[in-house]
Each structure stands twice: as structure tokens, then as C-alpha cells.
Amino acid sequence: MRIDVLDKASAIGTGLAGECGRRTRTLPPREVVFMEHDPVRRAYVVEDGLVMLHHLFPDGRRQIVDLAGPGELLSWEEGGHACTAETLTFCRITSYELTRVDASPDLQRDLVRRLRRAVRRTQEHVTLLGRKTALERVASLLGRLMDIHGKPAGQGAASIVLPLTRREIADHLGITQETASRSFNELRRRGVIGYKAPSRVRIENVAALALLSGSLRP
Amino acid sequence: MRIDVLDKASAIGTGLAGECGRRTRTLPPREVVFMEHDPVRRAYVVEDGLVMLHHLFPDGRRQIVDLAGPGELLSWEEGGHACTAETLTFCRITSYELTRVDASPDLQRDLVRRLRRAVRRTQEHVTLLGRKTALERVASLLGRLMDIHGKPAGQGAASIVLPLTRREIADHLGITQETASRSFNELRRRGVIGYKAPSRVRIENVAALALLSGSLRP
DNA sequence: CGTCATTTTGAATCGTATCAACTATCGTGG
């Protein structure tokens, strides 16, 4: 069945390789976009869907360094890729040949804007990892996914489908899957969120969630 | 006395504001370059010295998000500054008016290269905060400061002067000052480093330090 | 409807934080 999805995707896969080194691809969930250590030849922008950037330690520890949603730059580093990029949902990803980027000031300006946003996003994640509690981390992530993904569900509520497992959430937030699970349940116990299936979360109280995510005045 | 240094610096302070919105300033240690929430008007590159970027939580928690050494981009974010920048040593900092950056492709290319390095640096810090132990964090920081700052001291040894207090090191590494201090002493106990004054560290065994900093195959 | 992966829960343990001295260092003024 995994194979089926892959084949289906390959069919859609080839985008129009039209002008100046731009390429758009559609990928199924759990597909590798590029691998750690690969040379960086293109800049990737997520048009639609959610992609994770992760780094694996030699001893098995894993850090999901960044999540990139629609409009966000996935990677445009110096030297080889420092992380592996993998889709979490069906994705449309546009990439630009780096040699061509230099030639087009307009394109460069656009990518720089996205790159600057990526810096800010990553810096914010640094403050999350450096100084937030487990509960604050989970609340922060839910807030971010809500902004990217969430559909309004009336009365200051919203619903989101989590495309990450508890394990992946943990590896993004610098905690363990058990702690992630306990934090979700704690948020539920407090009435901030609700869910029957672990991946279909309803934010019952958006304001409370924002408060719990730290970095907001109490 | 603090006043004296400031005055001295002000004297050196004004750089040649020559071509196209570039400005170079020399600042004494512990001087604010720009403040959180200030609008971003310039891109800053550290020519010489060490600068920290830090973010303050409303409840007093602090995260030192980044350290920028010679040749490294300090800030060029979207929107207002997310962090305050403060010198740790005497610094020479060049900044470029953003409106002029757009106009000069050469300058833009140069800054983009530095910006891409900043992303990688910050991503590496994410993995440090997400998945490393206190000892690994301190070892990693010493390794980085050695690369920036360190002077060879024979037989695979090096000496560095730490321009950060234990408290600042802790706020950079997502630990407490006590844990930072204990980690330093643990490294000393193991013979990896040595010091009499807390800020004048000698790396006795560079290879062992690299090994302890994690992310290296054992 | 059975199998496998994911999630949850519980209990014990561990690493780091916290709180509280104590010591060392440094800049300052007597």
C-alpha cells in the first residue's frame, strides 16, 4: 500500500520544468526531499503541505530542527545539507537551481525574504528549546500548527489534524514521546484541547493555549 | 570607570560613513547594538570581537539565542528585531542600510552568504538544545569559542579567554549557572580542560573535547 | 477481526534545577 501511494505520487510528481531552473514537485507523505550531506544545489520552498528537517546523531538521537509550512523556505544553506528533509503530508514543493538564483535579482529578493523568516523561526525554536517547559513546548507547537493548518471551529476554537506522531513531536520539542503524550493529556485535562483520535485535536480555548505557550505576559 | 571606557569608545566610535549606507563602529564590551522590537533598518556584520543576541521572557527567563564572531552576520530579520544584541568584547561592527542592500547585487550576494551561514549556525544550536546533555553543551561551546577565538598552546592544546560569565553561558546553553559551573569542573576533573581564573581556560585535550561535544562518532 | 504500530499509563530513576551557603575575584576608595 505504501508502494501504491508512491506510484501515484510519481505519476503526479513531474512538474512543469519550464522557466529558468524552477521545478515544482508533488510528493506523498513520508517522502525524502533531500538527504543530509547531499550537496546543496537548489533552494526549496514549500508551496503546500508540511515538511520536516531533521538531523540524526551517530548514536541514534534525533532532532527535528524545523517544520516548514506553506510559503516557507525549506533549505538554502552553505556547504552540504545539514539535515534531511522529509514530507509529513502531501506536499507541493518548488525548488530553484542555485546557479540561476544568482542571475535573477527578483527571485533572489524573494528567497532572501523567506530566508530571513526562516532565521526568525529557527531563533524562536531556540528560545523554546532553551527555556520552555514541556507543557509550554507542546502548547507552542499546537499554536504554530493551528496558524499553519488549523480550521476555525467556532467560539474561539479550532481543529487541527496533526501530521506528526507523538515521537516526532517529541523529537522536535526536545522531549520524549512519553512526556509529549503526558503533556497532551494534561492540556486535555485542563480543558484547553480535546481529542478522541490522538492526531485529530480540537483547540477548545485558543487564548488559554496562547497563554500556556509562554513568552506571553500573564 | 565604566563611564571612562564608554567615553573612550565614543571617541573611536564614529566610523567612516563613506559609501552607500555602510557604517563601521567600534564598541566596548557590554554595549547594546540594537534592542528587541526595534525596527530592522540595517544588516549587521561583526568584523571583530564577539556579540550575543538574546531574548528576554516577560517572566525573566533569558535565552542567548546566538553568538556571532568575526565575519558572522548578526541580524537581518523580517519585521522588528526579535532579540537584543550586545557586545561581549570590544567589537568592530559594520552595518548596511537595508534600502541600499537591495540596490547592490554584490553586497546582497555577500550578505546572503552570511545569512545562510547564520541559519546553519542556529540550526546547530537547535540540535544542541534539543538533544545534548549539559556536559556536551559546555564542550560544544568551548569548541566553538576555540575555533573563533582560541590561540594554539602546543601539543593539541589551546587557550581561550571566555568573554561570557557562567550565567551567560548557561543562558546560551539552556541550563543554569550552577550546572554550567559543575560541567566546567567536571571537564577539569577529567583533564580535558584546565583553568585557574574561571575565564581563562586552557583546552588540554582538543580531541577529547570534540568527542565529548556529541555529534561525533565514538 | 487479528495484527502491528502508536499512544497512554505507571513506577522507579536520573539529570538538572533550586535554594542556600561559602569562596574567590575584582574594582574602588580609604
Added chain:
DNA sequence: CCACGATAGTTGATACGATTCAAAATGACG
């Protein structure tokens, strides 16, 4: 130049949040 107070660093005892290990419960999917 030395004594002083202030700041920074170290150390110890205890507490707590998160991890670890184990097992049960739930959910996804053929």
C-alpha cells in the same frame, strides 16, 4: 596598598521535572 563591598563562581543538600523501562490500551489497516 590594603581593606572593603560587590560580583562571580563554586559547592552541597534537596526537590522536581523529565526520562526510562515496562506494560496495557487504543487505533489503524489489511
